[in-house]
Amino acid sequence: MTDIFCEELSTKLPFERIVLGKSESLFLQDQKIKKFYFLRQGVLKLVRSTIEGEQSIMHVAYAGEFIAEASLFSEKYHCFAIAESESEIISYNKADFLAYLDTSSSAMLSLLKTFAQQVRDLRVINEIKNINSAKQRILAYLSNAKDGNNVIQLSISLKDTAYKIGLAHETFYRELKKLELDGLLTRKGRTIKLLKQ
Amino acid sequence: MTDIFCEELSTKLPFERIVLGKSESLFLQDQKIKKFYFLRQGVLKLVRSTIEGEQSIMHVAYAGEFIAEASLFSEKYHCFAIAESESEIISYNKADFLAYLDTSSSAMLSLLKTFAQQVRDLRVINEIKNINSAKQRILAYLSNAKDGNNVIQLSISLKDTAYKIGLAHETFYRELKKLELDGLLTRKGRTIKLLKQ
DNA sequence: CGAGTCGTTGAACGGAATCAATCGTCGTGG
DNA sequence: CCACGACGATTGATTCCGTTCAACGACTCG
Numbered sequence: 001m002t003d004i005f006c007e008e009l010s011t012k013l014p015f016e017r018i019v020l021g022k023s024e025s026l027f028l029q030d031q032k033i034k035k036f037y038f039l040r041q042g043v044l045k046l047v048r049s050t051i052e053g054e055q056s057i058m059h060v061a062y063a064g065e066f067i068a069e070a071s072l073f074s075e076k077y078h079c080f081a082i083a084e085s086e087s088e089i090i091s092y093n094k095a096d097f098l099a100y101l102d103t104s105s106s107a108m109l110s111l112l113k114t115f116a117q118q119v120r121d122l123r124v125i126n127e128i129k130n131i132n133s134a135k136q137r138i139l140a141y142l143s144n145a146k147d148g149n150n151v152i153q154l155s156i157s158l159k160d161t162a163y164k165i166g167l168a169h170e171t172f173y174r175e176l177k178k179l180e181l182d183g184l185l186t187r188k189g190r191t192i193k194l195l196k197q
Numbered sequence: 198m199t200d201i202f203c204e205e206l207s208t209k210l211p212f213e214r215i216v217l218g219k220s221e222s223l224f225l226q227d228q229k230i231k232k233f234y235f236l237r238q239g240v241l242k243l244v245r246s247t248i249e250g251e252q253s254i255m256h257v258a259y260a261g262e263f264i265a266e267a268s269l270f271s272e273k274y275h276c277f278a279i280a281e282s283e284s285e286i287i288s289y290n291k292a293d294f295l296a297y298l299d300t301s302s303s304a305m306l307s308l309l310k311t312f313a314q315q316v317r318d319l320r321v322i323n324e325i326k327n328i329n330s331a332k333q334r335i336l337a338y339l340s341n342a343k344d345g346n347n348v349i350q351l352s353i354s355l356k357d358t359a360y361k362i363g364l365a366h367e368t369f370y371r372e373l374k375k376l377e378l379d380g381l382l383t384r385k386g387r388t389i390k391l392l393k394q
Numbered sequence: 395c396g397a398g399t400c401g402t403t404g405a406a407c408g409g410a411a412t413c414a415a416t417c418g419t420c421g422t423g424g
Numbered sequence: 425c426c427a428c429g430a431c432g433a434t435t436g437a438t439t440c441c442g443t444t445c446a447a448c449g450a451c452t453c454g
Contacts (some may be wrong), residue, residue, distance in 0.1 A: 058320060
């Protein structure tokens with residue numbers, strides 16, 4: 001999974017390629033922000049530590065996302081970034097990145113578009129999570145993600161997909177099976193096809 | 198609730214003020230996009246109709262939000278916008294808005310910042326909704342929203358807050374009461390104070 | 395071969411949703 | 425001014441279904 005904007009960007013700006021093993025950190029909370037990251041492969045978990053010492057997950061990032069977008073406008077990180085699996089990351093110098101945006105309104109517009117799309121996607125997931133019935137929630141997610149042929153190609157595991165829509169993975173497996181038995185969809189691995197009716 | 202960027206913008210760009218009564222529409226699905234809207238007061242529901250005739254909520258917008266950010270980069274609306282209560286909206290001409298962004302990299306950067314913050318906030322809510330225990334979910338929401346004095350001033354009703362974090366409002370009321378009885382917080386109307394320990 | 399993880403199924407429990415009813419408040423209109 | 429409707433806030437009782445715990449097979453990778 002790659003982002004169009006990120007691809008284009010890499011021809012214009014110097015960047016580094018970082019590979020993290022599982023459980024390795026990309027950055028630490030309260031650390032000064034010098035870079036801006038794009039996750040090309042893998043899974044990254046953003047976790048915040050509170051003063052009381054508790055930890056809370058802020059976000060789980062998958063391939064194709066910029067990491068901590070708000071860090072572009074912040075001095076210090078408000079969370080830790082830890083690789084959940086082996087991950088590949090593109091790293092830009094933050095100052096260079098901002099300077100480049102300033103010279104290219106088309107680049108800035110592209111990034112704005114990317115962010116706007118992120119906002120839209122997050123809102124959809126957010127609403128989907130307000131559906132209480134597992135069956136209906138899954139159907140809502142799938143019909144949002146389907147292409148012109150009613151096919152959904154999951155880019156992440158079923159387990160991660162379950163987490164993404166806020167279901168226990170067991171529930172997700174079970175419900176998918178029911179839906180298949182009911183003739184509402186067919187599935188082969190990570191490929192799902194919605195059937196009309 | 199107003200947005201800094203929107204305030205500044207209104208001194209630079211012509212705008213119109215729109216007032217909608219409950220159930221009135223701001224725009225319709227498939228309608229051509231000519232405006233860009235900011236919700237200054239009220240509640241707006243974005244609903245999408247599928248080909249099959251079903252309706253799904255895409256987002257419920259509250260005061261202080263730009264409406265359908267992605268519409269800046271799209272030709273047609275993908276959803277309906279309907280006022281849930283009397284609402285006040287600021288309307289810009291979309292072409293003017295984009296043209297202005299193109300001339301002012303600082304304005305574009307401000308908008309980028311606004312969007313980045315939106316993304317961050319949405320991710321936090323998203324993760325919060327993955328907490329199954331009502332009590333823990335509420336505590337997570339409150340400690341995220343608290344100010345320096347551990348005080349949370351809700352800008353929307355308790356009922357809407359419950360919806361925002363994905364709880365039935367009855368559950369929200371009950372759990373708040375329990376938390377108060379347990380000495381974890383105090384509440385007067387829409388003002389909540391978290392107590393340490 | 396063994397560790398690790400995903401995918402899968404079973405059983406039981408608990409807690410959140412749901413339905414229902416009441417109260418208070420606010421605005422509206424006759 | 426009062427009656428009325430609308431809606432938020434609140435509490436009670438019940439149900440149900442999604443979570444959780446548990447166990448196992450399949451597969452990959454070192």
